[in-house]
Amino acid sequence: MTITAQDILNARILIVDDQQTNVLLLEEMLQSAGYTNVSSTMDPRTVTGLHRRHAYDLIMLDLQMPGMDGFQVMEALKANAIHDYIPVLVVTAQPGHKLRALQTGAKDFVSKPFDMVEVKTRIHNLIEVRLLHQRLADHNEALEQEVLERTADLRESEARYRALTELATDWYWEQDSEGRFTKVSGPVLEMLGMRVESLLDGPDAPQDDGWNVAERVALQARITARTPFLDVLLQHAEADGSVRRYRVSGTPMFDANCSFTGYRGFGVEILS
Missing domain, CATH: 3.40.50.2300 (Response regulator)
Incomplete structure (x- = not known):
């Protein structure tokens, strides 16, 4: 200058x-x-x-x-x-x-x-x-123009990521800082045949909904600790006695002030 x-x-x-x-x-x-x-x-x-x-x-x-x-x-x-x-x-x-x-x-x-x-x-x-x-x-x-352009690029990249994730996985999900689902996409409701909220509920949730209790409690502990997780196994017992298995991955989200805002991730059914 x-x-x-x-x-x-x-x-x-x-x-x-x-x-x-x-x-x-x-x-x-x-x-x-x-x-x-x-x-x-x-x-x-x-x-x-x-x-x-x-x-x-x-x-x-x-x-x-x-x-x-x-x-x-x-x-x-x-x-x-x-x-x-x-x-x-x-x-x-x-x-x-x-x-x-x-x-x-x-x-x-x-x-x-x-x-x-x-x-x-x-x-x-x-x-x-x-x-x-x-x-x-x-x-x-x-600098302001560069920030605007980079923000637009980031939003476009995030939109592409979500679109590709939705195509490549069975469902994509986001939670807020209180653990409430704010976005769910993909055929999860039809695939699971149940409310998606039950997938990541805490240990106080009803224990007779078919999900493996130990696996779900372990997953909830990771979310509470705000750590990322990859390909965590979740198993669900169907009414006919069969068991369906899923891999769930997620990462915590933070805003510009480094404050925790929630989680996002995706899941796929393991077909044997």
Whole structure:
């Protein structure tokens, strides 16, 4: 995020003064210092529109002007600001106006009659700060866009994962942090012939629903401990005396603050 000397000399500068002699003096001073992009206006009413179109890196603004003084110009700039940084350097012959100018939004000031060394130094410093501020804003905007794009990619990837899981397994499931099922997909109800909630209920659930009690209690212990599990065996006794066997896998889910939000996983029937 380094600002070079040429970056500063290429900065967009607007001079606003109703006195042509002041405008010419400042233009000559800036051009002799190497600044390459200097423009001016003697009509303060045009400043807001000009800044909206050209996004100046520095506005040298005289305070004492007829029709619309420098304070009114700064208020108009703030009301129409695209960015929160208004790069105004106030030019004034009235020492009492300096504090009010800073309170109104000016970033710095120079006094008339001009001390050219001081003016050049303040201009250089303000432009450097302005360019650094803009680089930081652009960097933050790029980061925000990258986050949005990565979030979209993550959601798309998760959707593909779920779709593939649903195709490759007999059912896909999600639970919230309280153990309640929030999503179940696949032919699980028809396949098991029972409520899916009974699959992962805790040890207090009815024990006559056909599931192997020891296997289910062991699985519930893993979920309570919030550990992932892979291909855990669950067996279910059917009414005709046969036993159906299933492999269940799951992983805990956490939000951006690392808070536990639940589990998700899938299951398949073991066909022998």
